[in-house]
Amino acid sequence: MLFNSVQFAVFLPIVFALYWFVVNRNLRWQNILLLAASYFFYACWDWRFLFLLIFSTLLDYYTGLRMSSAGNQSARTAWFWLSVGVNLGFLGFFKYYNFFAASFAEAVGALGWKINPWTLQVILPVGISFYTFHGLSYVIDIYKRRIPAEKDFIEYAVFVSFFPLLVAGPIERATHLLPQIKRERHFEYQKGIDGLRQILWGLFKKIVIADQCAEYANLIFSQSGHESGSNLVMGALFFTFQIYGDFSGYSDIALGTARLFGIDLLRNFAYPYFSRDIAEFWRRWHISLSTWFRDYLYIPLGGSKGGNWMRVRNTFIIFLVSGFWHGANWTFIVWGFLNALFIMPSILSRTNRTNLDIVAQNRALPTLREFLSIIITFSLTVFAWIFFRSASLAQAFGYIRGICNRSLFTVPDYKPGVLILYIVLFMLIEWWGRREQYAIAQLEIRFPKLFWRWLFYYLAVAAVLSFAGGKQQFIYFQF
Numbered sequence: 001m002l003f004n005s006v007q008f009a010v011f012l013p014i015v016f017a018l019y020w021f022v023v024n025r026n027l028r029w030q031n032i033l034l035l036a037a038s039y040f041f042y043a044c045w046d047w048r049f050l051f052l053l054i055f056s057t058l059l060d061y062y063t064g065l066r067m068s069s070a071g072n073q074s075a076r077t078a079w080f081w082l083s084v085g086v087n088l089g090f091l092g093f094f095k096y097y098n099f100f101a102a103s104f105a106e107a108v109g110a111l112g113w114k115i116n117p118w119t120l121q122v123i124l125p126v127g128i129s130f131y132t133f134h135g136l137s138y139v140i141d142i143y144k145r146r147i148p149a150e151k152d153f154i155e156y157a158v159f160v161s162f163f164p165l166l167v168a169g170p171i172e173r174a175t176h177l178l179p180q181i182k183r184e185r186h187f188e189y190q191k192g193i194d195g196l197r198q199i200l201w202g203l204f205k206k207i208v209i210a211d212q213c214a215e216y217a218n219l220i221f222s223q224s225g226h227e228s229g230s231n232l233v234m235g236a237l238f239f240t241f242q243i244y245g246d247f248s249g250y251s252d253i254a255l256g257t258a259r260l261f262g263i264d265l266l267r268n269f270a271y272p273y274f275s276r277d278i279a280e281f282w283r284r285w286h287i288s289l290s291t292w293f294r295d296y297l298y299i300p301l302g303g304s305k306g307g308n309w310m311r312v313r314n315t316f317i318i319f320l321v322s323g324f325w326h327g328a329n330w331t332f333i334v335w336g337f338l339n340a341l342f343i344m345p346s347i348l349s350r351t352n353r354t355n356l357d358i359v360a361q362n363r364a365l366p367t368l369r370e371f372l373s374i375i376i377t378f379s380l381t382v383f384a385w386i387f388f389r390s391a392s393l394a395q396a397f398g399y400i401r402g403i404c405n406r407s408l409f410t411v412p413d414y415k416p417g418v419l420i421l422y423i424v425l426f427m428l429i430e431w432w433g434r435r436e437q438y439a440i441a442q443l444e445i446r447f448p449k450l451f452w453r454w455l456f457y458y459l460a461v462a463a464v465l466s467f468a469g470g471k472q473q474f475i476y477f478q479f
Contacts, residue, residue: 001044002473003253004206011041016260020187027184031154034261038163042127045167049125052090057160059086060135064142064149064156080143084136091132094124096328127167129325133292134160138174140296147174155181162263164254168247168474170268170288177265185262194441195259200460201440202252206474208463209426210245212419213238220414221389224399229408232399238416239389240382241423244273246475247286252438271434273381273427274359276373278342279352281381289325293318308348315347316340326388331396335387342380358434422463 001007015037023029043050063083070076138159141147150156159178165171220227220235227235251268258265272284282290301314316337323336346352359374360366366374383400390396432446433439440456447453 001041003250003257004203004468007044011037012257012260019261024187028154030185031158031181034158034162035154038158038161038166041163042161042166045126049128052125052128053131053161056087056090056131056135057157058153059083060139060160061150061153061156063139065151067139067142068149076143080139083139087132087136087139091128094128130169130171131160131166133171133289137171137292137296141174147178150174150178152182162258164257165265168250168254169286170251170254170266171292172266172288177263180263187262191259191262195256197440197443198252198256198259198438200256200457200464201438202249202254202256203464204460205245205249205252205426207467208245208422210242210249212416212422212467213242213245216414216416216419217242217389221395221399224395224402227402228410228413229403229405230410230412231414232403233408234412234414236382236386236389236399236403240273240378240385241426243385243388243475244269245426250474255438267437271358271430273378274374274431274434275377276355276359276370277346277352277377278339278380279346280355281377282339282343283356289322293322297321304347311347312344315343319343329391330393331387331390334393334396335384338384338387342384361435 001011015033019030019033023033039050039053042053060083063079066079067076070079138147138150138156142149150159155178158181159172159174162172162177162181217235217239220231221239224232224235248269255265255267266288268286268288270284270287272281275281275284298314298318301317302310303314304311319336319340320333321336323332323334323339326332326335343352346354359370386399387393387396390399430439433441436442443453443456447456
């Protein structure tokens with residue numbers, strides 16, 4: 001059930017109506033309804049993997065209780081590693097088994113031995129990386145005595161499987177989401193309107209920007225060996241806007257949907273393409289994953305407290321792991337490695353915490369220096385996305401070679417004029433609203449006259465409906 005599907009357009013109002021008009025006086029029944037709706041939502045993808053989600057939830061719930069009641073540290077540690085081992089074991093099998101089998105066969109083949117690896121047609125359960133990280137953060141926080149174990153299974157299960165974030169995040173923390181699930185929730189009109197507004201902007205990003213860019217990006221990448229350099233640059237740019245519109249659009253829909261039920265999720269994007277360096281980019285892109293790796297991997301490894309060697313080592317570790325988290329392909333690992341290289345100058349010079357505020361915070365336009373910094377950072381990001389999008393390293397290197405020739409200076413064969421206008425308009429609105437949680441959050445303030453505000457809503461809805469119908473799957477569902 002895609003967020004941009006007719007099924008979800010029917011599912012959401014039904015759950016909303018039951019939640020606020022039938023079980024609104026009873027918190028317990030509200031949470032039971034959210035859990036049932038979440039399991040139904042997940043079962044619509046593949047009902048067989050619902051049992052894996054339930055097993056993972058039961059394992060971490062029971063592990064948390066056993067760690068809290070353990071009489072000594074060794075017992076706590078044993079239960080902790082049992083949960084971590086099983087969770088990572090399932091994630092590793094479903095996501096990485098064939099990758100390791102094929103890579104081992106290739107490595108052995110390079111030594112002159114030929115083997116046939118035993119591979120399986122493993123179907124990747126949608127959202128497994130996200131709900132596994134939900135459970136891991138919960139277990140780690142209990143083990144570190146940051147939070148107590150949750151005794152109510154229904155409330156814990158809603159934390160793991162709340163349907164807006166279940167299949168592609170944001171990756172929540174028990175310290176943030178569980179308290180909201182445990183307290184009474186009452187409908188707030190303004191919060192509901194805000195949620196609908198964010199859903200609309202998310203649908204615009206996904207359907208009008210990402211899905212239309214995907215048509216050109218998919219075409220150019222699929223025949224990259226026969227495209228001119230200028231066409232290849234265009235393909236990389238279209239994928240750059242596709243993945244941002246796709247994933248940040250999903251996050252906006254997820255956050256807006258959660259707000260309809262009185263729940264605030266963690267922010268996942270903060271205008272990353274306006275970043276002035278790679279360190280700032282990674283504070284603004286997929287924020288919930290970046291902070292997860294920071295808190296549960298980078299800091300436990302020593303963070304930046306040691307010398308330069310430790311800072312370099314830890315930075316490469318988290319970026320390589322982040323790349324591998326995205327998929328079982330060497331392209332993702334190289335993508336992570338490139339980002340580690342790009343961020344290294346600011347890590348070594350200790351300037352990675354320089355640009356903490358949004359660019360041109362109190363100005364309409366950036367300075368020339370800020371503008372050039374944005375262009376350089378954006379260009380590095382586009383280059384790295386080539387590896388992320390390519391099916392193999394051979395295709396990625398071939399793509400780059402295709403750019404680096406005289407055909408780079410030819411006129412592109414594709415003429416997506418209307419789409420370019422939409423992208424320009426989209427980026428102008430993002431710049432205009434860059435100080436807010438999402439670009440059109442303060443529309444009633446910026447458009448105080450009702451006519452102009454509703455005209456904007458009408459045009460946005462018309463654009464979404466005019467391009468609706470393709471229902472392309474969200475990119476991050478595969479991770």
